[in-house]
Amino acid sequence: MAPKKDAKAAPARKPSLQSAAPAPAPEPDVVAAPPALDLSKVKVEFTPDQHEDYKEAFGLFDRVGDSKVAYNQVADIMRALGQNPTNKEVRKVLGNPSDEDMAAKRLEFEAFLPMLQHIVNDPNKGTFDDYVEGLRVFDKEGNGTVMGAELRIVLGTLGEKMSEAEIDGLMQGQEDENGSINFEAFVKHIMSI
């Protein structure tokens, strides 16, 4: 199967199409919800080939046979299509569903497309340099390596914490005999797939 599954922005990329609907007036003792995302303003710009590839990938995730996928599968479908959204970004495009909704609600392909387009259009997407510089913070000796053990702690305690199983899967075979990781090589490896 020709691997044309990477979702790429159309060449003439318009400025960010995010238009937040006005946020509800925050109540004094409640943290204001993040502004709702207006997906109707997102122009879907995928080519027919991309549309076909994405539909196929989407179909692979449909375990029920109703041509839909569960909300909690959307992050993985986007990742399968070459994107790297944070879990927070995915929840945002889904309209900030509750945990119950994430497990129970299902999404059809046509509704998925503007969500994917929004993620594809994100001007803040991480680059090779972003990741390398992010890891360089933990390069105590300034020699281009980080301790695997320290990276494991960071991944498990900061940001969107990763589980031990996720971390093990990620770090498998990455540490040298001293338990160090050359982070530029690591990031290259991460970005190669």
Next chain:
Amino acid sequence: MSECKDTFHLQSGTDPNRVVCPSQDGCPKTHEEDIMDIPLDDPEANKAAAKIQASFRGHMTRKKMKEDKPREEVKA
């Protein structure tokens, strides 16, 4: 969290609180000193971490899809 009793516990660099345990795999004890070095409350650090974690999760999903693909094709 108890201190590691590993006799090879070393002090690293000029910070006496920074302890490195070389036997990461063999040492089951959590190293409180290491954890105190992690900027848990720093929003920028957390934002950077989330971005990196997102790239890692993307990579692992794609890797898994590649490995699973032959089975999927057979099933279809």
